Amino acid sequence: MSDPFTMLKNIKETGKKVVGFYCVYAPQEVVLAADALGFALCATKEEPIADGEKTLPRNFCPLIKSSYGFAVTDKCPYFVHSDIIIGETTCDGKKKMFELMKTFKPVHVMKLPQSYLDESDKAYWLNEVKILKELLEVELGTTITDEKLREAIKILNEERLLMQQLAEYMKNDPVPMTGQDFLKLMWGRNFVTDRADFAEQIKAIISDMEDSVAKGEAAMPKGAKRILVTGVPTGVGAEKVIKIIEDCGAAVVYIENCSGMKQFVTLVDETKPPLEAIAEKYLATPCSCMSPNPIRQQHLVQLVKDYRADGVVDITWQGCHTYNVESRVVKEFLKQNGDIPFLQVETDYSQGDVEQIKTRIQAFLEMMA
Structure with a gap:
């Protein structure tokens, strides 16, 4: 978007x-059913960190x-x-950040349970989703019906399948696409104003991929080491490790991070009561904040x-203590x-450790030779 402020x-x-x-x-379905536009908020650029550090400790996670x-x-x-703003208690740093944000912006913090395995945790989270629904109805002056929720579930499930x-x-x-380009496509989903148009764009890209595979066109050489990337949210502006991997000649074949495919692998069950199904899908997100x-x-x-990763x-x-321990x-x-x-690879948003990371990744790839 050339001018998102004006848009x-x-x-x-x-x-x-x-x-x-x-x-x-x-839960994006609840936002969509409220007839609102939901957007991911900026969090993956180094430039504003200095302003953040005027209030927050320097040893905080760069994302926060x-x-x-x-x-x-x-x-x-x-x-x-x-x-x-919808916040969530995925880490102590975010909880305190939202506390500060509430002094100048309306923020609702969803309180996550500690696990996705217990029935009591599932009931707790379902109640949090109900609270969000009721809050959005009041704050946005709308009514979120089961019919609207089911329609939102259908739309977003189609996106996930695509x-x-x-x-x-x-x-x-x-591979017909670089990991960096694949990340951009997944990242772009966070800033969609017309979901039907977005779905058509992804269908067109799928058609292009099919043509590329049929013609033998590729983004990386055949036989390149195949790398699966996991870990913390890695969005556009903070993708330096993915870039380094590909600059070293390897192919990033899958980005499991929650900014990548993690958000798309589970569908909302369309046969269940909508709020219950939405709560179930989101709680099943395997984030490191959950224990176990x-x-x-x-x-x-x-x-x-599945991806024959090396x-x-x-x-x-x-x-980021939870991902570091995990x-x-x-x-x-x-x-x-x-x-x-x-x-x-433990790092931040700066470019100061690029050569060090490059050396480690080169050694990692040579070890697999």
Whole structure:
């Protein structure tokens, strides 16, 4: 979008409401059923971190510092024009950030349970989704009916199926798309104003991928080492590790992160009561904030097989304690289930460690030779 500030201003002048969010736990179906536009908020650029550090500790996760820096400087158009922000308790740093944000912006924080395995946790989260529904109805002056929820579920399930279909093409050798371009497509979904148009665009790209595979066209050389990327949210502007992997000659065949395919792999069950089905889908997100988190580990092993990955690179932001601890758990699980090569890269948004990361990734790829 060449001028999102003007685009959003024009949308708001029509009376349309805007809801901002930071995490895939925010139930998009509820926002869509409220006749509002939902947008992911800016959080993946280094430039606003200095402004964030004027209030937040320097040893905070860069994603939080970037998020807050964008918010306090009004440099994120989606934050500026949001009528309400949906937060979530995925980490202590975010909880405190939302506490500060509430002093200058309407913020509703959804309280996550500690696990997705227990029935009591599922009931707790369903109640949180009900609270969000009722709050949006009041704050946005709308009524969210079951009919609207079912229509929203259908629309977003179609998007998920299209993204799953697109990901299937990354199983080819050679791959028809770079991991960086694949990330841009998934990232673009966060800023959609017309969902039907977005679906048509993805269908067109799927058609292009099919043609590329048929013609033998490729983004990376045949036989390139195949890497599965996992870990923290890695959006456009903070994709340096993915770029380094591909600059080293490897193909990023799957991005499991929640900013990547994690948000698309599970559908909302269209046969169940809508709010119950929505709550079930979102709670099943295998984030490291959940303890224990077996789905992520099991899913990674299956993805390695499905995408014939030669190794896994786990990206961890400095200060992200849950992903940092879980990285060791994932490494051991992959070793026990196929002796899958694994590399953790702990970094931030700066470019100061690019050469160091490049050296480590080159050594990792040579080890698999």
